[in-house]
Amino acid sequence: MVEFREVSVAFHQNKKTVEAVKNVSLKIEKGDIFGIVGGSGAGKSTLLRTINLLQPVTGGDVLVGGRSIVGYKGEKLRELRKGVGMIFQHFNLAENKTVEQNIAFVLKTAGWKKVDIQKRVRELLEFVKLSDKADVYPSKLSGGQKQRVAIARALANHTDILLCDEPTSALDAETTASVLDLLREVNQKLGVTIIMITHELDVVKSICNRTAVMADGEVVETGNVYEVFTNPQHPFTQQLIGHTQHFEIPQEIQSSISGPVVKLTYLGERAAEAVLSQTAADYNVRYNILHGKIEYIGTKPLGILYVNITGDRSDVEQTIQKLAERTYRTEVVFHA
Amino acid sequence: MLENILNLREDIQLALGQTAFMVLTSLAAAIVFGGLLGLLLYTTSNPLFLKNTVVNRIVGVILNVIRSVPFLILMILLLPLSKLIVGTKIGSEAVVVPLSIASSAFFARLAEASFSEVSRGVIEAAVSSGATKLRIITGILIPEALPSLVKNITVTAISILGFSAMAGLVGGGGLGDLAYRYGYQRYQTEIMIVCVAILVILVQLLQWLGDWMVRKLDKKL
Ligand SMILES: Nc1ncnc2c1ncn2[C@@H]1O[C@H](COP(=O)(O)OP(=O)(O)O)[C@@H](O)[C@H]1O
Numbered sequence: 001m002v003e004f005r006e007v008s009v010a011f012h013q014n015k016k017t018v019e020a021v022k023n024v025s026l027k028i029e030k031g032d033i034f035g036i037v038g039g040s041g042a043g044k045s046t047l048l049r050t051i052n053l054l055q056p057v058t059g060g061d062v063l064v065g066g067r068s069i070v071g072y073k074g075e076k077l078r079e080l081r082k083g084v085g086m087i088f089q090h091f092n093l094a095e096n097k098t099v100e101q102n103i104a105f106v107l108k109t110a111g112w113k114k115v116d117i118q119k120r121v122r123e124l125l126e127f128v129k130l131s132d133k134a135d136v137y138p139s140k141l142s143g144g145q146k147q148r149v150a151i152a153r154a155l156a157n158h159t160d161i162l163l164c165d166e167p168t169s170a171l172d173a174e175t176t177a178s179v180l181d182l183l184r185e186v187n188q189k190l191g192v193t194i195i196m197i198t199h200e201l202d203v204v205k206s207i208c209n210r211t212a213v214m215a216d217g218e219v220v221e222t223g224n225v226y227e228v229f230t231n232p233q234h235p236f237t238q239q240l241i242g243h244t245q246h247f248e249i250p251q252e253i254q255s256s257i258s259g260p261v262v263k264l265t266y267l268g269e270r271a272a273e274a275v276l277s278q279t280a281a282d283y284n285v286r287y288n289i290l291h292g293k294i295e296y297i298g299t300k301p302l303g304i305l306y307v308n309i310t311g312d313r314s315d316v317e318q319t320i321q322k323l324a325e326r327t328y329r330t331e332v333v334f335h336a
Numbered sequence: 337m338l339e340n341i342l343n344l345r346e347d348i349q350l351a352l353g354q355t356a357f358m359v360l361t362s363l364a365a366a367i368v369f370g371g372l373l374g375l376l377l378y379t380t381s382n383p384l385f386l387k388n389t390v391v392n393r394i395v396g397v398i399l400n401v402i403r404s405v406p407f408l409i410l411m412i413l414l415l416p417l418s419k420l421i422v423g424t425k426i427g428s429e430a431v432v433v434p435l436s437i438a439s440s441a442f443f444a445r446l447a448e449a450s451f452s453e454v455s456r457g458v459i460e461a462a463v464s465s466g467a468t469k470l471r472i473i474t475g476i477l478i479p480e481a482l483p484s485l486v487k488n489i490t491v492t493a494i495s496i497l498g499f500s501a502m503a504g505l506v507g508g509g510g511l512g513d514l515a516y517r518y519g520y521q522r523y524q525t526e527i528m529i530v531c532v533a534i535l536v537i538l539v540q541l542l543q544w545l546g547d548w549m550v551r552k553l554d555k556k557l
């Protein structure tokens with residue numbers, strides 16, 4: 001659907017050159033919800049904006065629907081843009097237009113007839129659950145409602161690609177979840193390919209199927225979201241993900257325990273129970289659970305457990321070996 | 337004293353008519369030409385439209401020159417042009433030409449500022465929808481800038497009213513002229529006070545009208 005081939009973007013400012021995107025190659029398939037994550041200034045927005053040429057590239061090629069678009073101009077470029085919707089962190093609705101007028105602008109642009117416009121607007125507002133807000137001005141809407149209108153506007157012309165630039169970064173957690181639900185619906189019901197950039201890992205975890213991690217203009221890791229999250233390869237990704245999974249063992253526990261603290265990562269909600277009770281019996285060790293949580297990546301659970309193991313030295317060692325065999329990952333994170 | 341005023345009723349009416357003519361004609365010219373020049377300044381400075389630094393600088397310098405010449409001098413300098421355009425060098429009609437030019441230059445800068453206030457993101461959203469530049473200007477930029485444009489049109493109208501007081505110098509008449517001739521030259525202070533009072537009321541009315549329209553138009557609050 002969208003392919004980046006060795007794409008580079010450089011900005012020249014006051015005789016300095018900023019390489020915002022360096023040699024990025026990526027392929028986004030039809031039907032994907034593709035998440036591009038990375039810190040602020042990593043080049044995410046710049047990369048995303050090359051897809052509809054809001055940002056020209058300085059090197060490489062961008063293919064949309066199999067066609068190179070980097071040289072598009074005039075009418076051809078406008079036709080491309082009519083098929084690629086975009087939403088933004090700050091919604092960017094016209095303040096002096098009603099919800100209906102905001103959406104209608106896009107349809108008029110695409111040459112729709114007046115009767116069809118009315119019908120389509122109604123249909124879209126129903127889809128984003130704002131049927132009663134057609135004649136309201138954006139200043140009377142909440143952030144989440146504004147983003148819903150923006151989504152309706154972006155999809156109005158039956159677009160099949162939706163670009164999202166930090167769509168939930170200005171929203172609170174609850175509203176974020178509802179906007180993400182809507183985007184998931186857009187993807188599943190309408191078959192729209194979504195390319196989303198965000199600095200929030202939780203967003204990627206919750207709705208993306210594939211992801212690319214960007215740091216300093218480069219894509220350092222890409223793949224299936226579950227794989228990237230459970231088994232990050234690049235140090236930057238490990239650090240990024242480690243942040244959310246890390247548990248700092250409190251000082252008083254560190255000084256009061258004996259034996260090692262082990263971090264277990266396991267797939268599935270209850271996958272650890274069996275192996276813990278079995279090893280406890282087989283090797284005569286005791287477990288003390290310090291911290292545990294289950295994260296959901298998409299709908300798939302990923303369990304994380306911090307346990308302190310006590311018992312005879314050799315029993316403990318054998319236990320750890322057994323755990324390593326039976327869980328997704330076993331790391332000794334602390335040894336008293 | 338009241339007698340004096342009553343005697344001059346017709347003169348006052350005439351002066352009011354002349355002032356209204358000068359202000360309204362120049363204001364119309366300022367909205368059209370100043371508005372277009374403001375749009376030109378804005379679009380030539382914005383990469384999302386037709387960024388062109390050369391055109392932007394040249395237009396900017398010309399407008400600044402016009403704005404820096406005191407209106408009295410500008411009026412005298414431009415009288416030959418009045419002759420060319422309206423066929424006379426005296427009277428309210430003649431004054432309208434320099435007045436329109438000065439107020440267009442004045443409003444152009446204000447209009448440019450109004451356009452610049454429109455959020456870049458809103459323009460970008462329209463660009464990303466595949467709209468042409470012309471459609472973005474007419475369908476997004478101008479409607480979004482409208483409350484601010486109206487506010488600046490009010491400011492311009494009140495400034496034109498001030499400029500028009502100097503019209504007497506070339507026989508243009510108007511309230512300012514009447515106040516000067518009777519109040520200053522003939523020591524009929526009451527006439528001056530009446531004229532000034534009418535000017536104050538006009539300014540107030542313009543301000544109220546402008547504020548009322550802005551309130552009607554602005555949906556941001
Ligand atoms: N129009 C621009 N002109 C100059 N530098 C820019 C421009 N846009 C972005 N940059 C620079 O490019 C880098 C990447 O920016 P961006 O793509 O916005 O990052 P992100 O979206 O990941 O936060 C930053 O260093 C930023 O300062």
Ligand SMILES: [Mg+2]
Nearest residue numbers: 044045046166
């Ligand atoms: Mg960004």
